[in-house]
Amino acid sequence: xEFQDVVRRRRxxxxxxxxxxxxxxxxxxxxxxxxxxxxxxxxxxxFLVLQGDEKRHFHDVTYPGHDDLGVYRAxxxxxxxxxxxxxxxxxxxxxxxxxxxxxxxxxxxxxxxxTGFAALLMLLTxxxxxxxxxxxxxxxxxxxxxxxxxxxxxxxxxIGAIALGYAATDTPSSSLKRGRRPQAEVVxxxxxxxx
Amino acid sequence: xEFQDVVRRRRxxxxxxxxxxxxxxxxxxxxxxxxxxxxxxxxxxxFLVLQGDEKRHFHDVTYPGHDDLGVYRAxxxxxxxxxxxxxxxxxxxxxxxxxxxxxxxxxxxxxxxxTGFAALLMLLTxxxxxxxxxxxxxxxxxxxxxxxxxxxxxxxxxIGAIALGYAATDTPSSSLKRGRRPQAEVVxxxxxxxx
Numbered sequence: 001x002e003f004q005d006v007v008r009r010r011r012x013x014x015x016x017x018x019x020x021x022x023x024x025x026x027x028x029x030x031x032x033x034x035x036x037x038x039x040x041x042x043x044x045x046x047f048l049v050l051q052g053d054e055k056r057h058f059h060d061v062t063y064p065g066h067d068d069l070g071v072y073r074a075x076x077x078x079x080x081x082x083x084x085x086x087x088x089x090x091x092x093x094x095x096x097x098x099x100x101x102x103x104x105x106x107x108x109x110x111x112x113x114x115t116g117f118a119a120l121l122m123l124l125t126x127x128x129x130x131x132x133x134x135x136x137x138x139x140x141x142x143x144x145x146x147x148x149x150x151x152x153x154x155x156x157x158x159i160g161a162i163a164l165g166y167a168a169t170d171t172p173s174s175s176l177k178r179g180r181r182p183q184a185e186v187v188x189x190x191x192x193x194x195x
Numbered sequence: 196x197e198f199q200d201v202v203r204r205r206r207x208x209x210x211x212x213x214x215x216x217x218x219x220x221x222x223x224x225x226x227x228x229x230x231x232x233x234x235x236x237x238x239x240x241x242f243l244v245l246q247g248d249e250k251r252h253f254h255d256v257t258y259p260g261h262d263d264l265g266v267y268r269a270x271x272x273x274x275x276x277x278x279x280x281x282x283x284x285x286x287x288x289x290x291x292x293x294x295x296x297x298x299x300x301x302x303x304x305x306x307x308x309x310t311g312f313a314a315l316l317m318l319l320t321x322x323x324x325x326x327x328x329x330x331x332x333x334x335x336x337x338x339x340x341x342x343x344x345x346x347x348x349x350x351x352x353x354i355g356a357i358a359l360g361y362a363a364t365d366t367p368s369s370s371l372k373r374g375r376r377p378q379a380e381v382v383x384x385x386x387x388x389x390x
Binding site: 001002003004005006007008010011012027030031032034035036037039040041042043045046047048049050051054082095104105106107108109110112113114116117120121123124125128135137138139140143150151152153156157158159160173174175176178180181182183186187188189190191192193 | 196197198199200201202203205207222223225226227229230231232234235236237238240241242243244245246249277290299300301302303304305307308309311312315316318319320323330332333334335338345346347348351352353354355368369370371373375376377378381382383384385386387388
């Protein structure tokens with residue numbers, strides 16, 4: 001598909017058909033995630049792919065009692081994990097040369113942002129392959145049980161999960177009523193203009 | 196261009212030709228940024244577009260004495276700003292229903308991640324239009340002077356800037372020697388496996 005069509009067709013889909021995701025499509029989605037940019041090429045990310053019983057277990061422990069939700073019907077979940085230590089370590093290497101792992105050197109949490117880059121590439125690749133997805137967060141009070149149940153080491157923080165599958169009819173998010181903010185509101189030129 | 200070609204051709208480019216970016220391309224790049232997903236459709240982002248003297252001023256105040264760098268030759272800079280308050284406010288609205296603006300409700304800094312989504316869409320759109328770009332951070336100790344010199348309100352935090360233009364020959368980043376991490380290292384299935 002043309003790049004521009006993929007960008008404009010992408011939306012968060014919240015209901016899915018009962019059809020599996022082809023292995024080749026899932027493989028390409030994961031491969032493209034690894035082509036996301038990352039600060040210092042740190043690539044401080046990991047992806048936990050859940051299907052079948054493991055996928056159901058994820059929903060049961062992170063959002064119990066909601067198995068009527070359309071998102072539960074997605075056949076594949078990809079939990080996106082950011083690994084801050086990989087960045088702090090990377091920047092103490094000789095070609096970067098920071099002398100410590102002080103977080104105040106960082107202007108933004110690039111471990112989370114870069115893992116987000118990978119997540120967006122997966123969502124776009126899904127569209128390019130006739131699939132759909134939705135990115136959603138794990139409630140902070142469920143993150144501990146998620147780590148425990150899936151054996152995920154503490155330093156890997158789930159910034160969210162992607163549910164993937166073939167789109168079924170869904171109810172548009174109430175958020176869309178807000179409307180897209182136009183360039184006139186969010187783009188400033190030369191110097192910030194107060195509005 | 197085909198989506199898959201855009202993903203695989205994108206790389207951070209650090210030197211640029213002395214050629215302007217066409218207005219139509221810049222407009223499409225900014226328009227695609229606004230098609231990034233955001234939590235609750237909060238769209239808590241802003242973009243400051245700098246060219247000419249204002250672009251030079253940005254470099255002078257954020258990284259003085261380095262005007263020999265290839266990245267300084269890029270004709271356009273887009274500073275990407277995240278606006279946390281827009282998210283905290285959005286989730287107190289009736290359809291979200293959080294009763295306070297407590298940040299501990301958030302599993303990850305979606306204000307920064309969503310602004311990152313917009314930045315990646317701009318980098319990819321540049322490639323789709325024959326252009327190139329690089330995303331780079333502003334040193335934390337230069338963020339105050341950036342706010343002052345460009346009149347940017349404090350709640351808008353620059354997660355980084357994109358330099359845009361036509362690619363010229365550059366020296367590949369030393370980071371690339373690290374190599375891309377393969378799926379076998381970063382993708383886990385069903386449950387985390389210790390490696």
